[in-house]
Amino acid sequence: MDNRYDVIVAGGGTAGVIAAIQSGRAGARTLLVERVGMPGGTMTSGGIAWPGLFFAWHKQVIAGIGWELVTAAVRECGMTLPDFSTQVGMKNHPAYQVKINPVIYAALCDAALVDAGVDVLYHCMVAAVDGSSVTLAVKEGLKRVSAKVIVDCTGDANVAAMCGCELFEAEDCQPGTYSVRLSGYDPKSLDYETMAENARRAVAGGRLKFPDLSWSVSDFSSQLLFSFGNNGNHLWGKKAHTSEGRSQMEIEGRQAILRAYRFLCTQKGLENLKIEFAASECGIRETVRIQGEEVVTVQDYQSGRVWPDSVCHAFYPIDLHNKEHGVKPDPLAEGVVPTVPLGALIPKGLTNVLVAGRCISSDRLANSALRVQATCMATGQAAGAAAVLAAARNCPVKEVPLEQLKELLKRHQAIVP
Numbered sequence: 001m002d003n004r005y006d007v008i009v010a011g012g013g014t015a016g017v018i019a020a021i022q023s024g025r026a027g028a029r030t031l032l033v034e035r036v037g038m039p040g041g042t043m044t045s046g047g048i049a050w051p052g053l054f055f056a057w058h059k060q061v062i063a064g065i066g067w068e069l070v071t072a073a074v075r076e077c078g079m080t081l082p083d084f085s086t087q088v089g090m091k092n093h094p095a096y097q098v099k100i101n102p103v104i105y106a107a108l109c110d111a112a113l114v115d116a117g118v119d120v121l122y123h124c125m126v127a128a129v130d131g132s133s134v135t136l137a138v139k140e141g142l143k144r145v146s147a148k149v150i151v152d153c154t155g156d157a158n159v160a161a162m163c164g165c166e167l168f169e170a171e172d173c174q175p176g177t178y179s180v181r182l183s184g185y186d187p188k189s190l191d192y193e194t195m196a197e198n199a200r201r202a203v204a205g206g207r208l209k210f211p212d213l214s215w216s217v218s219d220f221s222s223q224l225l226f227s228f229g230n231n232g233n234h235l236w237g238k239k240a241h242t243s244e245g246r247s248q249m250e251i252e253g254r255q256a257i258l259r260a261y262r263f264l265c266t267q268k269g270l271e272n273l274k275i276e277f278a279a280s281e282c283g284i285r286e287t288v289r290i291q292g293e294e295v296v297t298v299q300d301y302q303s304g305r306v307w308p309d310s311v312c313h314a315f316y317p318i319d320l321h322n323k324e325h326g327v328k329p330d331p332l333a334e335g336v337v338p339t340v341p342l343g344a345l346i347p348k349g350l351t352n353v354l355v356a357g358r359c360i361s362s363d364r365l366a367n368s369a370l371r372v373q374a375t376c377m378a379t380g381q382a383a384g385a386a387a388v389l390a391a392a393r394n395c396p397v398k399e400v401p402l403e404q405l406k407e408l409l410k411r412h413q414a415i416v417p
């Protein structure tokens with residue numbers, strides 16, 4: 001393993017894996033640094049293994065390395081892709097997300113990273129950055145490496161913040177979710193009226209919280225049971241971009257599962273309830289957004305603005321999970337396909353840092369749509385490609401020639417607006 005890199009990608013999640021593979025395949029000396037022992041982030045450790053949306057209005061709008069890995073995972077497991085030829089818009093958009101097996105996806109990511117010549121350090125975080133000098137916290141202690149460009153794919157802009165980037169944070173971030181897999185019951189045979197009464201009493205007695213069982217903060221809902229634990233609860237009120245906030249989230253997430261389990265096991269028809277599997281950590285929807293050279297607003301998003309420096313598409317309804325209104329996705333108008341500018345991946349004023357994934361520069365409403373997995377993958381690939389060019393030219397990331405960037409992305413099967 002080398003000590004001098006062209007590109008270091010911090011965070012090997014949804015966006016970061018793609019950024020690192022792009023960088024490696026384009027010939028840059030690349031290091032991927034990941035906090036946990038598995039690539040894929042929210043898609044694997046977070047248990048949210050259904051990336052979307054790659055197609056819009058009958059047409060593929062996001063492809064490239066993310067699509068290559070997702071379809072490889074589908075093929076490997078003999079699963080099927082949704083029928084994209086039937087997609088006429090944003091109605092029933094979850095049906096057009098691609099279901100994948102997280103472990104197989106992670107294994108395919110590992111293989112692609114190694115094939116691309118990327119050095120991979122799992123169980124490692126960036127501890128400090130001083131210009132091109134990067135200090136890593138590895139299991140043995142601190143390790144010093146250098147990088148011409150750093151791509152921050154931590155989802156939380158941890159590295160951009162260390163380098164002085166301004167961050168935006170909502171008062172009350174969207175909730176996290178602790179995904180589990182339940183078995184041992186038939187959801188159609190349960191007495192939900194009685195259960196709702198029992199749940200209200202348990203909540204009044206402090207033994208249960210309504211969002212332990214569903215997305216509702218105010219009453220009983222059968223969501224957790226009907227989804228067999230998949231994306232079935234909501235965890236509010238934690239700031240998950242710091243180790244302290246994230247720890248509170250993990251503790252509260254498991255307590256929510258424990259409360260739900262204790263309550264449900266006492267209900268008729270759930271005597272044999274089992275928790276077969278739990279994601280290894282909470283899925284996080286929202287933490288911070290960077291102040292970038294450009295900011296994608298909800299107006300830009302909903303009008304399908306094509307930026308002069310557009311590097312990829314995005315496609316998803318505005319989807320802000322809100323305590324008062326619950327979840328009410330606001331679809332895009334027919335034919336609209338938003339785009340993401342390179343400027344939204346560049347922290348304002350920084351010369352050697354790019355950001356990809358859910359915390360790119362955007363207002364809160366636009367971000368509630370830009371945060372989804374296919375878009376994170378596309379921004380990851382764009383940031384990886386921009387990093388390679390900046391490193392090769394020894395230029396600030398802002399000065400990467402756009403035409404060369406677009407060419408490089410197309411050569412690696414990305415769709416560029």
Ligand SMILES: Cc1cc2nc3c(=O)[nH]c(=O)nc-3n(C[C@H](O)[C@H](O)[C@H](O)COP(=O)(O)OP(=O)(O)OC[C@H]3O[C@@H](n4cnc5c(N)ncnc54)[C@H](O)[C@@H]3O)c2cc1C
Nearest residue numbers: 011013014015035041042052155177283284357358372373
């Ligand atoms: C419950 C839930 C449901 C969702 N539903 C959907 C859906 O239906 N469809 C969809 O497409 N999207 C969905 N999303 C959104 C989507 O999954 C995420 O927004 C997206 O995966 C985020 O990608 P990312 O690369 O920004 O972050 P992540 O995938 O979380 O990756 C960040 C990576 O960085 C690592 N890391 C963090 N900090 C550090 C550090 N300091 N140093 C090194 N490594 C670090 C993490 O371990 C992780 O691997 C959902 C999200 C949640 C939580």
